[in-house]
Amino acid sequence: MIPWKQATPAERTQREIQTCGRKPSVQCKSSMLYGRPRYDFPRPQLSERMHLAVVACGERLEETVTMLKSAIIFSIKNLQCHIFAEESLHSDFREILDNLRHNEKFNYTLYPISFPTENAAEWKKLFKPCASQRLFLPLILSNVDSLLYVDTDILFLRPVDDIWSFLKKFNSTQIAAMAPEHEEPRIGWYNRFARHPYYGKTGINSGVMLMNMTRIRRKYFKNDMTSVRLRWEEILMPLLKKYKLNITWGDQDLLNIMFFHNPESLFVFPCQWNYRPDHCIYGSNCQEAEKEGIFILHGNRGVYHDDKQPTFRAVYYAIKNYSFEDDLPHALLLPLEHELQKTQHTYCGRIYEVFIKQLKESIRDLSNRRTKER
Secondary structure, eight states, rough: OOOGGOOOOHHHHHHHHHHHOOOOOOOOOHHHHHHHOOOOOOOOOOOOOOEEEEEOOEEEEHHHHHHHHHHHHHHOOOOEEEEEEGGGGGGHHHHGGGGTTTTTTEEEEEEOOOOGGGGGHHHHTTSTTTTTGGGGGHHHTTOOSEEEEOOOTEEEEOHHHHHHHHGOOOOOTOOOEEEEEEGGGGSSSHHHHOSSSSSSTOOEEEEEEEHHHHHHHHOOOSSSSSSSOHHHHHHHHHHHHHHHHOOSSTHHHHHHHHHHHOGEEEEEGGGGGOOOOGGGBBOOOOOOHHHOOEEEEEHHHHTSSSSSSHHHHHHHHHHHHHHSOOHHHIIIIIIHHHHHTTTTTSSSTTTTTTHHHHHHHHHHHHHHHHHHHO
């Protein structure tokens, strides 16, 4: 047998699986295979429910379903998913998602795309189709206390429960949590090109946005339009009217402007919770991911669907093609690791192990939970 130190990562993974079996027991500790999580969050009670929202328009059905699949695989608490989509997509969503209802922790509700009547056309064409719907979620989902909004091109590589736990870390003034747009100012967009105020040194990215919506609905926001503080529903349209000729990234820019004037209201989480191509295509610049792996993968710029970033594409298709009846280590992890090894000619591929470090840990934790439940 090849010595452990001389074995490739894929060979090590295979050996661990052979040693531990297809469903490792609690006693089979494979730290070499799975790594260790950085954040030791308290596990919430199963009776609690997490609320996850996504907005899908155009050709985003497949991405949305793949995102939801990644959320369902590892999550512990019940998931209530709020899916805002063009009505032409509703029947396709129902046909696919009804097959997932056998999973007792998953439930979903479909909503039409809706904007304030007097400005609906203007909001819908802002940036990408329907993207600005997220700005109105606190108003539409008026009975939901807290919500995790994600773009369709998000993949969860650890339980949704863990980012949901950030809600308990909010101080008394914080109403939402997002990650920085960039870690490295030299390649930052906002600090080099923005023609409007933005949060912090490099702005924030709204592709993963955790919200205490009760606080959002109650808050009065400082702004640069009037000396009077405005509520969420009062501030959105005036902001758009003032800055619509100066914004590039639509609703994300409006959120940057809002939190520039109200910085005490934002909780900032590390880049590994919203890991994008910019974190590796010019060289690795997300230190948290290098140490502990990627927790949430964000394939913006369409990288799941072209050949420019094969590392991102490989993770997407591994989850897309996975069936819930299959064994995770053999059906998802091993094939993915083999595909990732083929991407080492790219900057992101050179650090491909950060793409599976947390995924291995999540698979181990899931196997352990199932063992305890027996």
